Amino acid sequence: MINTQSDHTYDVIIAGGGPVGLFLACELALAKCSVLVLEKNSGSCSVLKQLPFGLRGLNSVSIEALYRRGLLQQMELHKQFKTPHINSNPKPGEKASGLGHFARIPINRAKIDASQWKYRLTDALDTSLFTSMEEIETVLLKRATELGVEIMNGLHITGFTKNPEMIIVQAGETTFTSQWLVGCDGSRSIVRKAAGIEFAGTEPEFTGYSAKVDIADPEKLHTGGITNEKGMYLLSQKDYLIMQDFDGGAFHNSNQPVTREHLQAVLRKIYDADVTINKLHTATTWTDRARQATTYRKGRVLLAGDAAHIHAPLGGQGLNLGIGDGMNLGWKLAAVINGHASDELLNTYFKERYPIGAKVLDWSRAQVAIMKPDPSSRAINAIIRDLMDTSDGATYFAGRISGVNTRYDLGGDHSLVGYSVPAFKLSDGTTINDKMADALWTILAFEHNDALKSIADNERMKYIESTTTETFGLKALLIRPDGFVAWSTNKNADVDVFKRVLSSNQLISF
């Protein structure tokens, strides 16, 4: 018998209570939307979300997003882990920088010329930090609950149907109704499949392994790890083994359980030594399959996070992409639900986020291409390593990995438009990053402007006036709820142009 929970139609049902689903739920609830999160797991935290398996690197875009909503301040792990991967694949004398790597070639911090990152200010937040899946989900769950998000665990979504009024989401014997459905249900997304959205891309080159093991004779291994013509292993934390075996993804796809014997055989194949694994505690596999949804929206069904894109976790970008999706989609969907914007605004979600995702997929493919065990790959790898050892090279790679160059194509004639707002210092000693917990539109003026102030005199926009020295010569700018710059000017503000940006480019009415 189907049990319909029809007493309440939610504004949004989010499929999946992983980090992206929870982050998006918080964004929507902050804008007073009613949100139900349906999560198939029971609520206990899987060992794969705890350290060491659950370690995740955050880039500057995620760091800013979490900080701006007051969430980073509740996280602790980043204070303990500066460089958890002892070393990637260093040349003698080379040290891991904590800034990440490209195909396991570490970035040399000393060579980075940060002056090339045009809009980074003295008070900018970090470009990379570490958290764990357990930590980020705990913080987000607490926040979502405080904001009134309903979260139901142990409910496995099996599909949905639609009628002109609502979406009916099926979770086993129970149905739930909402105006909008967002699939944040991971790489095997039921929502994506039920919506008939294509997941286009490339098949894997390798099986990756993460395993907690006891190694009898670790002295037989190269300290830290190695990448060679047979594959890669990394002993990044004590007894935590990561490996990459170029088997075309065959082992992962076979769905066979990972045994101690199998892990040992793979390790001996990659590193030619009779090293012995005594005991296997836990293991998981992954691949470099790279796929992206060909659209992130079908009517009132949307996708975010791994449901919309997957790729190799090399250099860790998936969670960052997903948080970026949530930050971009949250305010737009809320504006449509609250009647402040036409639903055309939601098309800009795909327009802005798809190219960012596609770049990350290519970034992961490029890494795999130069890690492959063939002479051509080794040759290109050596050249990339040389380029990364130059100042321009280190700056380029660090810029891509950290996300500091992330920019949306929002039109406009000022080069700051489309970037995350720089950490402008304010007269009260804080920075603009400290003023965004409310997710409102913000006009930041560096000189008094009555016209702009009066436009901002409404419940969805605020006006901040501040005098500071580091302004890049700007007189005023408009910051979207997700922290990206929608308009900026070095001249006296042309209020007509400003209004046009608000009403047409952003499809929002104030």
Ligand SMILES: Cc1cc2nc3c(=O)[nH]c(=O)nc-3n(C[C@H](O)[C@H](O)[C@H](O)COP(=O)(O)OP(=O)(O)OC[C@H]3O[C@@H](n4cnc5c(N)ncnc54)[C@H](O)[C@@H]3O)c2cc1C
């Ligand atoms: C080894 C490894 C290392 C990584 N390192 C990094 C890193 O350093 N930095 C980084 O940015 N990214 C990293 N990633 C990627 C990152 O973990 C993912 O991109 C991120 O977890 C995606 O979040 P999500 O919420 O979209 O999906 P998930 O984390 O997969 O969450 C989806 C949720 O949906 C639930 N669900 C699924 N199906 C249903 C259903 N039918 N009904 C109800 N609920 C459902 C699941 O139980 C889950 O809770 C790594 C990944 C791996 C494998």
